Amino acid sequence: MAFVQNFPFMSIILSLFAGPLSSVLGGKKAKWLNLAVISIIGAMSVAVLVFVAVTDEAFVYTMGHFPAPWGNEIRVGILEAFMAVFFCLIMLLCMLGGVFEREEEIEDTKQNLYYVMVNMLLCSLLALIYTNDLFTAYVFVEINTISACGLIMIKQNGRTLEAATRYMIMSLMGSGLLLLGICFLYGLTGHLLMSNIKEQVALLHAGGEYTVPLLISLGLMSTGLAIKSALFPFHSWLPDAYGYSTLSSAAILSSLVSKGYIFLLVKIFFRVFGFGIVRDSKVVNVLFVFGIAGMIMGSISAIWENNIRRMIAYSSVAQIGYIYMGFGLGTTAGVIASIYHIVCHAATKSLLFVAASGLTDVSGDSTKFLDLTGAGYRNKLAGVAFTVGSLSMVGIPMFSGFISKLLFAQAGMESRNKMLLTLIALAISTILNAVYFMKTVIRIYTPVPAEITREKGYITMKARERLPKSAALICFIILNLVLGLSSEPIITLFRRGLAMFA
Amino acid sequence: MSRRLPKEQYEHTLSYRVKEWLKGTKDPFLGNVEMKPQKEFQEDRKTIVRRDREKKRLFEQIYDIKHNPEIRIFRRAYNIFSVLFCLFLVTMLLLAVSDLPKFGNASNPVNNEVAARYIENGLQETGAVNIVTGMILDYRAFDTLGESHVLFVATCTVLILLRLDGDKKGRSGVGYVMENDRIYEPKNDMILQTVARIVVPPIFIFGIYIILCGHLGPGGGFSGGAVIGAGLILYLNAFGFAKTERFFTQKTYRRTSFCALACYALCKSYSFYTGANHLESGIPLGTPGAILSSGLILILNICVGIVVAGTMYTFYVMFRKGDY
Numbered sequence: 001m002a003f004v005q006n007f008p009f010m011s012i013i014l015s016l017f018a019g020p021l022s023s024v025l026g027g028k029k030a031k032w033l034n035l036a037v038i039s040i041i042g043a044m045s046v047a048v049l050v051f052v053a054v055t056d057e058a059f060v061y062t063m064g065h066f067p068a069p070w071g072n073e074i075r076v077g078i079l080e081a082f083m084a085v086f087f088c089l090i091m092l093l094c095m096l097g098g099v100f101e102r103e104e105e106i107e108d109t110k111q112n113l114y115y116v117m118v119n120m121l122l123c124s125l126l127a128l129i130y131t132n133d134l135f136t137a138y139v140f141v142e143i144n145t146i147s148a149c150g151l152i153m154i155k156q157n158g159r160t161l162e163a164a165t166r167y168m169i170m171s172l173m174g175s176g177l178l179l180l181g182i183c184f185l186y187g188l189t190g191h192l193l194m195s196n197i198k199e200q201v202a203l204l205h206a207g208g209e210y211t212v213p214l215l216i217s218l219g220l221m222s223t224g225l226a227i228k229s230a231l232f233p234f235h236s237w238l239p240d241a242y243g244y245s246t247l248s249s250a251a252i253l254s255s256l257v258s259k260g261y262i263f264l265l266v267k268i269f270f271r272v273f274g275f276g277i278v279r280d281s282k283v284v285n286v287l288f289v290f291g292i293a294g295m296i297m298g299s300i301s302a303i304w305e306n307n308i309r310r311m312i313a314y315s316s317v318a319q320i321g322y323i324y325m326g327f328g329l330g331t332t333a334g335v336i337a338s339i340y341h342i343v344c345h346a347a348t349k350s351l352l353f354v355a356a357s358g359l360t361d362v363s364g365d366s367t368k369f370l371d372l373t374g375a376g377y378r379n380k381l382a383g384v385a386f387t388v389g390s391l392s393m394v395g396i397p398m399f400s401g402f403i404s405k406l407l408f409a410q411a412g413m414e415s416r417n418k419m420l421l422t423l424i425a426l427a428i429s430t431i432l433n434a435v436y437f438m439k440t441v442i443r444i445y446t447p448v449p450a451e452i453t454r455e456k457g458y459i460t461m462k463a464r465e466r467l468p469k470s471a472a473l474i475c476f477i478i479l480n481l482v483l484g485l486s487s488e489p490i491i492t493l494f495r496r497g498l499a500m501f502a
Numbered sequence: 503m504s505r506r507l508p509k510e511q512y513e514h515t516l517s518y519r520v521k522e523w524l525k526g527t528k529d530p531f532l533g534n535v536e537m538k539p540q541k542e543f544q545e546d547r548k549t550i551v552r553r554d555r556e557k558k559r560l561f562e563q564i565y566d567i568k569h570n571p572e573i574r575i576f577r578r579a580y581n582i583f584s585v586l587f588c589l590f591l592v593t594m595l596l597l598a599v600s601d602l603p604k605f606g607n608a609s610n611p612v613n614n615e616v617a618a619r620y621i622e623n624g625l626q627e628t629g630a631v632n633i634v635t636g637m638i639l640d641y642r643a644f645d646t647l648g649e650s651h652v653l654f655v656a657t658c659t660v661l662i663l664l665r666l667d668g669d670k671k672g673r674s675g676v677g678y679v680m681e682n683d684r685i686y687e688p689k690n691d692m693i694l695q696t697v698a699r700i701v702v703p704p705i706f707i708f709g710i711y712i713i714l715c716g717h718l719g720p721g722g723g724f725s726g727g728a729v730i731g732a733g734l735i736l737y738l739n740a741f742g743f744a745k746t747e748r749f750f751t752q753k754t755y756r757r758t759s760f761c762a763l764a765c766y767a768l769c770k771s772y773s774f775y776t777g778a779n780h781l782e783s784g785i786p787l788g789t790p791g792a793i794l795s796s797g798l799i800l801i802l803n804i805c806v807g808i809v810v811a812g813t814m815y816t817f818y819v820m821f822r823k824g825d826y
Contacts, residue, residue, distance in 0.1 A: 010771075016651060017764060023756050024756050062778045064640070071641050071642065071644075110661075110662055113662050116655070117658065117662075135645055139648035143648060143655055146655045146659055153663060184602070189611055191616065200611065216594060
């Protein structure tokens with residue numbers, strides 16, 4: 001066994017260990033520890049990715065002396081390793097981008113608790129990515145939920161507390177449904193290990209036994225994870241949670257937390273049930289309908305919004321809708337498009353949150369649209385970054401969003417009865433996206449007279465000030481361009497990774 | 503019956519006092535126990551008015567009920583849809599349950615090779631007489647590792663929410679809460695203190711027993727830790743913070759739970775690492791049934807117990823006072 005194969009286990013344990021360690025350290029030390037942990041795990045994940053891509057074979061790592069199904073195990077393929085690398089990168093940039101806001105908005109004595117939450121969140125995300133066992137997934141879903149809640153409410157004011165309560169209730173509902181689904185599945189198959197469940201489910205499906213409970217358990221799990229990742233009718237926790245929490249929390253929540261659940265859902269589809277059975281069960285059609293509804297309704301709510309952070313949050317609802325629409329197509333091409341959109345949305349949404357905070361910094365900390373007029377001139381880098389993010393979300397070529405829209409459209413063309421709906425929804429949603437994003441871009445590049453600037457106390461900020469945020473913005477822009485310009489190798493990687501899933 | 507003792511001396515004996523107490527002429531607690539009734543919770547007019555105003559403001563300005571058709575429609579539809587949804591969920595779940603394999607049937611899918619190995623080889627492979635402990639702390643130790651960190655994260659979240667830091671003035675400040683910690687409870691309740699003095703040491707010993715013998719019989723870190731935590735809470739209620747803070751403060755909690763979790767993580771990463779790389783772990787399993795047996799399970803149980811006890815106590819303190 002190569003030493004590299006230990007890295008996934010080590011990265012989970014390292015972040016798990018860093019959580020309690022941060023609670024005994026001071027705020028400053030905990031910050032550096034957190035940055036170090038994320039970077040080390042990112043580097044280790046790169047090594048794992050290279051290893052898996054070269055050997056072209058997924059490997060299983062036994063957690064302990066007992067082989068699965070008796071013990072626990074984790075499983076690493078290309079897709080898992082790529083997600084680990086990518087999540088670490090995004091998390092690192094989000095943490096960098098929000099350094100100033102964290103120091104301002106969080107009480108000094110609670111700084112270290114924030115890093116406890118971030119470390120535990122990273123640990124749970126890694127475990128969700130790597131796990132090959134449904135119950136392990138559930139345990140780490142719990143950690144994920146609780147730490148996300150802590151991230152929302154650490155900036156303590158009325159809005160965040162309400163948002164955290166709402167998030168907690170909705171999210172626990174989702175966890176409960178997921179647990180029920182797992183219980184049903186365990187009762188029917190007698191296994192918790194994904195590969196064994198898949199064998200048993202295939203047997204049951206072939207024999208035509210237990211069709212109703214199987215369908216219901218699939219439905220419960222999909223609904224649970226859809227609630228947790230804010231699919232359209234369950235999105236009501238999202239705008240407040242993203243709109244009022246501290247910057248790095250909002251960025252991490254929108255780009256990583258919901259994506260972790262979606263990735264778990266992909267694993268459940270492919271590794272627990274088998275995608276053929278999922279497609280036959282028509283659950284995907286339900287996801288398709290709600291995905292399309294989310295694409296449209298999320299954008300419409302975003303157009304009505306008068307607060308830039310909440311607008312970006314509502315845009316997340318629309319983008320989550322895209323991802324579920326891709327699943328709903330029921331083809332591998334659709335799922336690959338969705339996975340690409342997971343990556344693209346994670347890179348772009350965190351960019352938008354950080355850039356928007358750069359714009360509000362120079363507008364008297366107001367998030368109202370009126371006050372943002374001309375902000376693109378006062379903070380040039382943030383203006384450029386916001387424009388890049390907006391263009392990417394709208395789907396202009398060169399940026400990452402274009403590729404995922406292209407993939408969705410291609411996948412839609414292949415599916416016979418959903419082609420028209422997919423294309424129409426994509427077109428409408430693109431126009432709606434353009435309406436609210438271009439409206440914002442035009443507003444931040446509308447010059448304001450000098451006397452208003454003076455009167456309202458607007459300031460001008462250079463990229464040199466707040467260096468970490470500028471660095472994060474530049475990295476995000478580069479990441480977006482990379483995803484948009486050289487998408488082919490990444491898509492090939494996804495295709496190979498998805499093939500390894502089966 | 504003639505009395506051997508003179509009356510004054512007799513009045514000091516135990517039998518006289520018991521007799522008096524039985525007759526009900528004298529209550530030994532009267533005058534000794536603080537019998538001030540608990541203060542009822544009362545709000546002054548100002549806070550009521552302020553709360554009403556804030557509520558009104560919430561509805562008028564933040565939700566803007568009058569001009570917000572979305573919320574108006576939502577409020578109307580909410581009740582109907584919640585009932586419909588519950589009915590739908592109930593029917594669906596009942597339908598699914600009625601189709602599940604019959605409970606207790608020997609040919610059920612859950613009675614497969616996994617359960618068989620746990621039951622048949624559990625003792626030899628883990629050294630734990632209690633198979634459940636062997637399962638959660640050895641076979642599926644990764645899940646339990648996550649589970650104990652769930653408790654830790656939950657405590658940290660409660661600390662974020664409820665811990666009072668800094669020098670806020672007024673009703674939410676640390677000083678106010680410290681001074682008024684016991685407004686609504688009698689001080690130094692003699693009955694409670696006497697009972698606590700008798701009961702708390704056995705509770706602790708029982709909790710420690712449950713933890714230490716978790717691999718031999720029913721019990722383990724989670725249940726034993728909960729018992730110890732309950733003992734701590736009882737002790738705190740009887741004797742107040744001044745006494746408990748001599749040995750258990752927030753710093754103690756953070757350090758002990760860090761040490762316990764770190765120890766857990768280190769032990770388990772050692773066994774994960776050796777297990778996955780097919781190395782000998784070199785940890786003896788001992789003779790089943792002895793206290794010092796079953797490899798790492800005893801240490802893990804102690805770690806889990808420490809975390810659980812600290813978590814219970816910290817939850818209680820956070821909800822009561824917000825700092826300790």
